[in-house]
Amino acid sequence: MLPDPIDCVVVSYDSNTFIEENNFTESNRDDYNLKYVEAVNSSKLLNLVQFFNATEEIYAMETARSYMVSKRIKIIIAIPVDFSELIIWGYPGLIDCITDSSDIQKIQVNINAVYDSIKIFVSQNNLTPQFELNGFEEFTIPENYSSGYNNTIVLVLSFMIIGVGMVSTILIIVQEKPIARLLLTPVKRMEILLAKYITYISILIVQNISLVMTALSFGLYLVGTVFDLFLALFILGFAGLAIGIFISTLSKTKTQANQLFFATFLVLILLSGIFIPIEAMPIYLQAIAYVLPLSHGSPLITGIITKGKSVFGFDFFSLLGVSVVLVVLSFILFQRRKYEV
């Protein structure tokens, strides 16, 4: 089974006109770039999202890059200025390929897909298979920063923030005996749970500030803003709190809460897409994976750290949505929880 085609754009800098060197007449012979586009369209490994003629659209590359930042595409294929001329004169053809390097595991997959399009192009046009593919990695970590640290911190921050959020809250309802007695005061159940959320959100804010400061002081390469990173960690931590409090309101005993925590955390990790790509999972597991917070946490943080993306995107709102659902469920469960003194 073929993998899903990789979304790409082709930006062509190949000049529209060709000047005959013998008689200086102008003709329209720069058609190989369009033939290459046809080859891209024929490739089952690539999905051409858009073709830009950079000789007419001066912001073509900026637009293509913005597509990559917003995760619409994974590859930008750039056709250089004298692409057609080089092929006509019998020189090796040149293709520039810019891949999204924020997902290290997929760089080679992306390059292979571009090679596939070149193969088709050569075969369709009876050309000699002399092509050079210049690979450029977009969103790579500059040499003066540690790419190892940058790549690891994304995983560490995701796991840590959601894990700490869950661990600190799984027992707050199930273990706190005086809640039953507090309910014999004018205080409402909703107020008790709200107070818990406010307290743990305050702790989360302090925790996030220290995590961000520590990560930066250790030399984190951050393209996006500190505020965006903070917000991303906050929403991820909030999802952790929401899961923890949900488990606590759902459980009848401490043992049950602990077991539910381990089971949930295991599922979160396995379906996070960090160890097994979500695309490689069966459809029903993909559906579950996309609902779980960790599968959104890693792309969200990566996007901010390496691409400079704004926090307010699909991943953020997915996390917010999941958290809100869990918060509402925890309030309903707490309202129905039986307390007797």
Next chain:
Amino acid sequence: MENPDISNNTMVLVENLDVVFGNKHIVHDVSFSVEEGEIIGMFGISGAGKTTIIRVLTCQIEKKNWNGNVLVTGLSPSKRGNHSKILSNIGYVPQLELLNLYFELDPIVNVEIFTSTYGMDKKKAIITAEKLFNILDIPKDTWKKRVKRMSGGEKKRLSMAIGLIHHPKVLFLDEPTTGVDASKRYDILSYLKKLNQQLNTTMFIITHDLEAALICDKSAILREGKLLEFDTPQNLINSLPSRGLVARISIENLNQEIIKTIQKYPSIEKVLRVGNETIEVLMEDFEDNLPKLMKFLFENELKVYSMSRDVANFRRYFQIRIQEEEEKENRKNRSELMNEGDSP
């Protein structure tokens, strides 16, 4: 809805209370009232329905599960809208301190947590707490220590202080002397009396501990969800034959046969075995019948070690009353069985 029949001083009014959970009829037609400043003891063995009644009074049981007219500080728990006001007017001291105290925090912080739920001013709450701590002899050096480091008795008293921190009109206490060693039980009871006298707080105690009747103005005796008695402990004791006068007699080789022999004496109302070789005897015309009873014992060649006369305490009254009820029920069951046997 305010009840026009009750006085302004009535803190708790219960009329024809029935509590039913599914097929289980827990409380049957219970009625009583509690006046301001009284200490009420609700006694009964496990499953008598004491806790269920308290749960109705403290808005813990939904109206669909109970019927009857119930007013707590003039408000009915049947309306959800009244719950907040009722809970502001009452205090509650649970049986287990861990339900009432945050053990990892100090007493003052515990007080602050609970007073915040009543919307009390923090400074005033601390002043009240200090006053209560002093009445309850909670040592000053423990006020800033973690609760878990306090002794069992101190925790119990702190729990009481928290129950009273918002000046409730009625304080409900669930088994206040349970888990406290015998020597401290009387201390706890005397502290409750002290608080009642100094603060004029109405107290509602549910307990197995019959010694608690010592401080109660009225005692309620419950058995299997039915209220058997509700009166002052003294009136209840006075209702016994000869106003509760008992003869305590020790007899050599006391056994069931000997007890049956004694029960044959005509004026005997009750013979209770209170020890290996000791019985207590209640009879009509105690003064006249006691010498005759002794003569009867000698005539039946029973060797009497000792004989003393006393007045029954509440414990004895409770024992007699519960026994009476059990006998009544046994008779009823027997007659029902016989009727079933007679029927074709």
